[in-house]
Amino acid sequence: MSAHKLIDGKAAAARVLLQVREDVARLHGQAIQPALAVILVGSDPASQVYVRNKILRAEEVGIRSVEHRLPSDTSTEQLLILIGQLNADPAIHGILLQLPLPAQMDELRALEAIAPDKDVDGFHSQNVGGLSQGRAVLTPCTPSGCLYLLEQTCGDLRGKHAVVIGRSNIVGKPMAALLLKADCSVTVLHSRSHDAQALCRQADIVIAAVGRARLIDASWLKPGAVVIDVGINRIDDDGRSRLVGDVDFDSALPHVAAITPVPGGVGPMTIAFLMKNTVAAALAQHHALRSQSEAVCHSIY
Ligand SMILES: NC(=O)C1=CN([C@@H]2O[C@H](COP(=O)(O)OP(=O)(O)OC[C@H]3O[C@@H](n4cnc5c(N)ncnc54)[C@H](OP(=O)(O)O)[C@@H]3O)[C@@H](O)[C@H]2O)C=CC1
Numbered sequence: 001m002s003a004h005k006l007i008d009g010k011a012a013a014a015r016v017l018l019q020v021r022e023d024v025a026r027l028h029g030q031a032i033q034p035a036l037a038v039i040l041v042g043s044d045p046a047s048q049v050y051v052r053n054k055i056l057r058a059e060e061v062g063i064r065s066v067e068h069r070l071p072s073d074t075s076t077e078q079l080l081i082l083i084g085q086l087n088a089d090p091a092i093h094g095i096l097l098q099l100p101l102p103a104q105m106d107e108l109r110a111l112e113a114i115a116p117d118k119d120v121d122g123f124h125s126q127n128v129g130g131l132s133q134g135r136a137v138l139t140p141c142t143p144s145g146c147l148y149l150l151e152q153t154c155g156d157l158r159g160k161h162a163v164v165i166g167r168s169n170i171v172g173k174p175m176a177a178l179l180l181k182a183d184c185s186v187t188v189l190h191s192r193s194h195d196a197q198a199l200c201r202q203a204d205i206v207i208a209a210v211g212r213a214r215l216i217d218a219s220w221l222k223p224g225a226v227v228i229d230v231g232i233n234r235i236d237d238d239g240r241s242r243l244v245g246d247v248d249f250d251s252a253l254p255h256v257a258a259i260t261p262v263p264g265g266v267g268p269m270t271i272a273f274l275m276k277n278t279v280a281a282a283l284a285q286h287h288a289l290r291s292q293s294e295a296v297c298h299s300i301y
């Protein structure tokens with residue numbers, strides 16, 4: 001096993017979380033208690049596992065977390081009321097609405113209702129727009145985690161050809177925006193791409209976010225490519241359920257310079273960056289409040 005080729009997402013996430021824990025301790029010292037509200041609608045088993053992991057991680061670093069579970073027949077209006085309450089609550093700094101929502105709900109409307117400065121997922125159009133302009137805004141956690149791993153693995157990303165497979169709002173599109181910001185040349189592939197495989201073979205860096213178990217094998221990869229596998233697919237393996245990525249790990253390994261495993265790659269990074277965003281949101285809200293009250297004092301005296 002070529003251990004040196006493995007990009008260890010668990011270890012990298014632990015490093016990010018250590019920094020977050022120190023930042024939280026500093027905020028505690030200023031009497032600020034960063035807090036994250038997690039909203040889970042319905043009872044999708046995978047979502048329940050993710051939400052539990054997020055809450056555990058928050059506790060470990062000293063972030064207060066509040067879980068809101070709503071039944072699967074909740075209306076969009078009912079969800080908007082809860083989001084409105086959390087937006088107005090000064091003790092809540094981050095709001096995460098776990099996706100996917102049940103089919104009857106209007107996902108876009110709900111995401112747009114979250115106050116942009118509490119949008120720790122970076123899905124609000126104001127943050128999406130800010131990212132595409134290259135501004136420092138709350139940025140989606142999974143692509144941020146991928147970029148961190150790439151910077152650690154490749155060092156300088158400038159001028160590299162990155163191919164992103166997938167164009168979702170959660171992963172593919174913000175990933176492309178971040179890579180562009182890092183001066184990569186970026187190609188985005190999707191289900192309508194002609195000869196995706198041949199395009200992918202030109203990549204120095206491959207980010208697979210497709211949601212198809214082991215789709216990408218060695219025939220998609222240029223020798224020496226760096227591969228980040230975002231996919232989380234549960235498959236039946238001889239009667240036992242297990243997680244695999246969008247990349248056929250065993251086929252890819254001999255061809256690549258480095259690759260993330262699944263599990264233990266991008267997943268832990270997503271959660272670490274959610275915590276980082278929550279702390280950033282708490283700090284920004286505290287500063288905004290302070291300058292607001294300073295402005296008020298100024299106008300009074
Ligand atoms: N590790 C983590 O932290 C996270 C992991 N994930 C995982 O990442 C994967 C992707 O998630 P997400 O982006 O939400 O998925 P979506 O289903 O929203 O998007 C999948 C994308 O892949 C494209 N696609 C599908 N088939 C092909 C194909 N044969 N060739 C090229 N492109 C194709 C689709 O194209 P089109 O647009 O044309 O339909 C679409 O853009 C999933 O396995 C998910 O579980 C997601 C979030 C976080």
Ligand SMILES: Nc1nc(=O)c2c([nH]1)NC[C@@H]1CN(c3ccc(C(=O)N[C@@H](CCC(=O)O)C(=O)O)cc3)C=[N+]21
Nearest residue numbers: 050097098099100121232263264265266267268270271
């Ligand atoms: N609003 C919203 N924001 C999200 O960021 C979001 C979401 N909704 N919906 C679902 C996807 C998926 N996602 C994952 C997070 C962590 C792991 C993770 O920690 N995975 C572990 C394994 C976990 C296991 O064993 O099941 C690993 O890869 O090592 C996986 C997937 C965040 N998502």
